[in-house]
Amino acid sequence: MSSNTLQGGGSGAKYTGKDHYESPDFYQLDDLLTDEQKLIRSSMRAFVKQEITPFIEDWCQQAIFPEHIVKKFGEIGAFGPTIPSLYGGGGLDYISYGLIMQEIERGDSGMRSTASVQGSLVMYPIFMFGTEEQKRKYLPKLANGEMLGCFGLTEPDHGSNPAGLTTNFRDQGDHYLLNGSKMWISNAPVADIAIVWAKDEDRRIHGLIVERGLEGFTTPETHGKWSLRASCTGELVFDNVKIPKENLLPVKSGLGAPLLCLDSARYGIAWGSIGAAMDCYYSARKYALERIQFEKPIASFQLIQKKLSEMLTEITKAQLLNWRLGDLMDQQKATTAQISLAKRNNVAVALEIAREARQIHGGMGITGDYSIMRHMMNLESVITYEGTHDIHLLILGNEITGIPAFN
Numbered sequence: 001m002s003s004n005t006l007q008g009g010g011s012g013a014k015y016t017g018k019d020h021y022e023s024p025d026f027y028q029l030d031d032l033l034t035d036e037q038k039l040i041r042s043s044m045r046a047f048v049k050q051e052i053t054p055f056i057e058d059w060c061q062q063a064i065f066p067e068h069i070v071k072k073f074g075e076i077g078a079f080g081p082t083i084p085s086l087y088g089g090g091g092l093d094y095i096s097y098g099l100i101m102q103e104i105e106r107g108d109s110g111m112r113s114t115a116s117v118q119g120s121l122v123m124y125p126i127f128m129f130g131t132e133e134q135k136r137k138y139l140p141k142l143a144n145g146e147m148l149g150c151f152g153l154t155e156p157d158h159g160s161n162p163a164g165l166t167t168n169f170r171d172q173g174d175h176y177l178l179n180g181s182k183m184w185i186s187n188a189p190v191a192d193i194a195i196v197w198a199k200d201e202d203r204r205i206h207g208l209i210v211e212r213g214l215e216g217f218t219t220p221e222t223h224g225k226w227s228l229r230a231s232c233t234g235e236l237v238f239d240n241v242k243i244p245k246e247n248l249l250p251v252k253s254g255l256g257a258p259l260l261c262l263d264s265a266r267y268g269i270a271w272g273s274i275g276a277a278m279d280c281y282y283s284a285r286k287y288a289l290e291r292i293q294f295e296k297p298i299a300s301f302q303l304i305q306k307k308l309s310e311m312l313t314e315i316t317k318a319q320l321l322n323w324r325l326g327d328l329m330d331q332q333k334a335t336t337a338q339i340s341l342a343k344r345n346n347v348a349v350a351l352e353i354a355r356e357a358r359q360i361h362g363g364m365g366i367t368g369d370y371s372i373m374r375h376m377m378n379l380e381s382v383i384t385y386e387g388t389h390d391i392h393l394l395i396l397g398n399e400i401t402g403i404p405a406f407n
């Protein structure tokens with residue numbers, strides 16, 4: 001371990017060796033959760049306290065992706081919670097899924113990214129758009145963590161505008177030939193399979209399952225990130241890669257297919273980001289009550305109370321938003337614009353809370369002895385990926401006016 005990291009580095013747990021985190025529930029939202037949902041949350045919280053918070057600071061300081069966590073996520077049921085148990089998933093409702101993401105991101109956004117990508121961006125498209133054979137071949141192994149996947153949509157020249165992607169495949173009779181490249185792909189350097197979005201000869205977008213080991217397929221790692229340092233990010237490069245025809249996802253094509261996956265992942269981010277925010281709030285409140293300046297706890301100063309009050313207000317509003325959105329997801333009524341609103345709002349709120357919590361911790365807030373700065377840097381990625389803050393604003397603008405302002 002690095003010299004400035006002790007066991008229990010997250011959650012205001014400085015030097016105590018234990019993560020005592022408890023979440024705020026100012027509007028008694030627990031009354032709206034079922035016993036099963038509360039049990040799932042407490043199991044995930046215990047898992048995070050045992051498997052993530054004691055080590056995460058060290059992993060991030062050293063930019064290590066802890067590969068062993070994949071199997072552990074599989075065992076606890078963090079992968080594909082809403083996928084039916086027939087295929088190894090949890091068969092759970094969307095509020096349970098949200099709670100799982102909330103607890104993991106309370107530990108670290110990079111860890112939540114690993115789980116989100118696997119569940120929403122790899123298992124979900126195979127489940128929704130795959131053949132029965134593909135589902136049986138991949139889903140159980142992805143669910144139990146035997147396999148890790150990644151999702152390749154973004155390209156060097158096409159980020160906010162994925163419709164323009166140029167990665168392409170050509171029908172060669174008994175196989176497809178895939179060419180192009182993807183950038184900023186979470187899990188890419190260690191993934192066993194990639195869900196790759198590419199255009200056919202008619203320039204229509206399709207999903208392909210690309211397995212590691214195929215000739216011409218490489219996954220160089222992206223180094224030098226100051227954010228999501230415990231998550232592994234890289235490129236996907238395809239140089240005349242022969243793809244078996246049975247690896248095409250046949251049920252849905254067009255840009256709508258990857259966008260549906262993104263709806264599911266963005267929903268998880270709406271919950272996850274508030275997990276990070278709650279960790280920052282918990283740590284800031286604890287620190288403010290313990291830190292003495294001018295012979296008083298800094299919590300007794302009005303300006304500190306203002307920060308804490310505003311944090312709790314925004315967390316409570318976001319919790320209500322998440323619960324209702326989860327309810328709509330379970331009724332299959334949630335719209336893309338509703339999901340955009342929640343992703344955009346909650347990540348922005350979480351980032352602001354992290355910044356305010358950092359101020360409350362004074363100089364200590366920049367160190368790895370507290371989780372704050374790590375959350376803050378992580379959230380700078382979360383506010384950009386899966387649709388930037390401004391792109392979600394434009395999605396809402398389109399919903400309100402009926403006029404797309406993207407181009």
Ligand SMILES: Cc1cc2nc3c(=O)[nH]c(=O)nc-3n(C[C@H](O)[C@H](O)[C@H](O)COP(=O)(O)OP(=O)(O)OC[C@H]3O[C@@H](n4cnc5c(N)ncnc54)[C@H](O)[C@@H]3O)c2cc1C
Pocket residue numbers: 117150151152153154158159160161183184185186187228233381384385386387388389390391394405406407
């Ligand atoms: C750590 C990390 C992990 C990621 N993981 C994945 C992954 O697993 N899979 C994947 O496919 N992608 C992934 N991404 C990519 C991510 O989704 C993109 O970074 C994101 O969509 C933005 O694209 P871009 O970075 O190319 O920015 P750009 O699209 O170049 O945008 C730059 C700026 O211009 C603004 N902008 C762009 N268009 C408009 C417009 N029409 N109107 C107003 N403003 C506009 C944007 O809001 C932004 O502020 C990841 C990114 C990061 C940072």
